[in-house]
Amino acid sequence: MLPLSLLKTAQSHPMLVELKNGETYNGHLVSCDTWMNINLRDVICTSKDGDRFWRMPECYIRGSTIKYLRIPDEVIDMVKEDAQVKSRNRAEMKPRGGVGGGGQNQRGRSGGRNTFANRGGGAGRASSQGNRPLAQGNKIK
Amino acid sequence: MASGLEAYVNSTVSIITADGRNFVGTLKGFDQTINVILDESHERVFSTTSGIEQIVLGLHIIRGDNIAVIGQVDETIDTRLEFASIRGEPLGPVVH
Numbered sequence: 001m002l003p004l005s006l007l008k009t010a011q012s013h014p015m016l017v018e019l020k021n022g023e024t025y026n027g028h029l030v031s032c033d034t035w036m037n038i039n040l041r042d043v044i045c046t047s048k049d050g051d052r053f054w055r056m057p058e059c060y061i062r063g064s065t066i067k068y069l070r071i072p073d074e075v076i077d078m079v080k081e082d083a084q085v086k087s088r089n090r091a092e093m094k095p096r097g098g099v100g101g102g103g104q105n106q107r108g109r110s111g112g113r114n115t116f117a118n119r120g121g122g123a124g125r126a127s128s129q130g131n132r133p134l135a136q137g138n139k140i141k
Numbered sequence: 142m143a144s145g146l147e148a149y150v151n152s153t154v155s156i157i158t159a160d161g162r163n164f165v166g167t168l169k170g171f172d173q174t175i176n177v178i179l180d181e182s183h184e185r186v187f188s189t190t191s192g193i194e195q196i197v198l199g200l201h202i203i204r205g206d207n208i209a210v211i212g213q214v215d216e217t218i219d220t221r222l223e224f225a226s227i228r229g230e231p232l233g234p235v236v237h
Contacts, residue, residue, distance in 0.1 A: 001169050001170035001178060002170055002171075002172050003170060003171065003172055003176035003177060003178050003202045004172065004176070006169075006170070006178055006202060007202060020206075020207065036176070036204065063204075064206065066204050067158070067160070067203075067204060067207045068158075068201055068202060068203045068204060068207065069201065069202040069204075070198060070199065070200070070201055071199075071200045071201070071202065072199075072200065073180075073181075073199050073200050075200065076169065076178070076180055076200055
């Protein structure tokens, strides 16, 4: 599982972000990108020593300044569900390709292509919508 | 093999961060920049005056920039440790 796909799954969830300078930001994740730049809503910022607090309606944090993010435990299970749905789709795709292909050579080739596609899907999940069903892609746009 | 970290996925790891903290948890994933997903994590705080304090933290994404060392934890040895009686000086931050 990729850290950035977990982060994407955590959208709309509350989280704690600690920056390299020790400041922490508590808020709900609105959006994030492939550089880990993030957009938070209803934020409470805490100074390094934890003795000063600021409330702000929203903030944008550059990814490179982040030390770590603390995310609700249940979010990791939601990514798993995502992955399971995807692998189920893949499993459905494979035999169809095989039956359609007919000959053993073709089946072998289509199998290979599928594995390659899977690999691409795994690695590129955070950055591209390429492997998503069209309907979902449209929703995001 | 692309990365030696692949072998650690779903096992317990200990991560020392650039600020000198020690996180222990299950490695659930990582990427090219060594951003890491650490599940069921806790922090071990070392002290010379009292035993190791363990602080439960939960699910974390630790940014690769901030990671100094990742090591696989031998759980049979780890569970045998008596943290309350171990003393040690806390690590300082990495000096750049």
